[in-house]
Amino acid sequence: MNYIHKLLDEVEKAGTIIIHRHERPDPDALGSQLGLKEILTQAYPDKTVYAVGETEPSLSFLGEMDDILDDVYDGALVIVCDTANTDRISDKRYKNGATLIKIDHHPNEEPYGDIVWVDTNASSTSEMIVMLLDAAKERGLDLNSEAALLLYAGIVGDTGRFRYNNTTPQTMQLTSRLIEAGFDQNQFYSQLHKRDLKITRLEGYVLQHFEIVDGMVGVMKLTKEVMEQFDVTSSESSQLVNCFSDVEGLRTWVFFVEDDEKIRVRLRSRGPVINTIAQEHQGGGHPMAAGASAYSWEETDEVIQKLVLACKNEKSV
Incomplete structure (x- = not known):
């Protein structure tokens, strides 16, 4: 809790707060960013709080980004949510503030x-933002229904609707606080799906x-031509990363999506650790969900073979 109180001390000193998150945002990136913005705006009406980064059309129902000038960063407190590496921070002006704070649940590869x-x-x-609220009751931070919905969206997104093994008793306890704040869950799920x-x-x-390789690794390669055929962007295709995950026997699966300058690699697992593989290909993430980059289709074949080996090593343990 010491980090939380240091963070809150900086918040109370700041006149301007600018919140960033990672590029190509998912529900947790946007939920934590916009949820924190709503909480701080409500608690400190005398402060100016912004949320910046590129827009993700498929998640626009969660909220919109602020468009701010460079000089707003002068003397500002900058908070980056849900981003392990500086390379992935959306809007590179995060370095221009007076103080920088990182809030994240990924392995701390770059502190x-x-x-x-x-x-x-x-x-x-x-x-973590709900945990921050619990630790800051005496400072006047509270939860309204809008912030609750945003933080709920983030938790739902990263737990796979509470199906992944990162769903703990604490997760459920903190989620119950959000539900108590009151928001339309049916409307949220309708928008999300x-x-x-x-x-x-x-x-x-x-x-x-x-395709299924060795009966254990699911593989999908989406070329530029296929993406153009269906008029879908690389970012939009991320909605489908789990669409064949329930096939019997799969231990890991991977989506390769050809983009302008590289091939985006989306890795998922039901057991074998995969973020170490991602790290070998300019990426990172969680043990069971990670992302990386490849620069040729030959490199994607290397990733597939590493996934096969990870599955075989898991079986031999």
């Missing part, structure tokens, strides 16, 4: 910032064309 609060036992950075027709059509393509 950047003046204050680093990392908790790898938390299911999500959104869960809403898909464009083009994504649904691409899902059909993926289900027809994914």
Whole structure:
């Protein structure tokens, strides 16, 4: 809790607070960023709080980003949520503030910032923001329904709707606090699972064309041509990363998505540790969910073979 109180001391001193998160945001990145913004705005009406970064259209129902000028960073407190590495921070002006704070639940591969609060036992950075609330009751921080919905979205996203093994008793206890704050869960899930027709059509393509290697590793390669055929962006395709995950026998699965300059690698696992493989290919993440980059289709084949080996090593233990 010492990190939390140091963080809150900086918040109370700051007149301007700018909150960042990682590029290509998922629900936890946006939920923790916008949830924290809502909490601080409510608690400190005399302060100016911004949330910055690129827009993710599929998650626009969670909120919008602020467009701010460079000079706003002068003397500002900058907080980065849910981002293990500085390379992945959306909006590189994060370095221009007076003080930098990192709040994250990924392995602390790069401990950047003046204050680093990392908790790898938390299911999500959104869960950590609820923990922050619990530790700061005496400072006047409270939870309204809007912040509750945002943090709920983040926890739901990173726990796979409470199905992944990072869902702990603490996760459920803190989530109950969010539900008590009151928001429309049905409306939230309706928005979260809403898909464009083009994504649904691409899902059909993926289900027809994914491969299984050695009976344990699911593989899907989406080329630029396929993405153009379905008029889907690399970011939008991330909605489908788990669409064949329930196939019997799969221990790991991977999506390769060809982008402008590289091939994005999305790794998932039901047992074998995969973030070490991601780290070998300019990436990182959680033991069971990670991302990386490849620069040729030959390199993607290397990733597949490493996944096969990880599955075989798991069986031999």
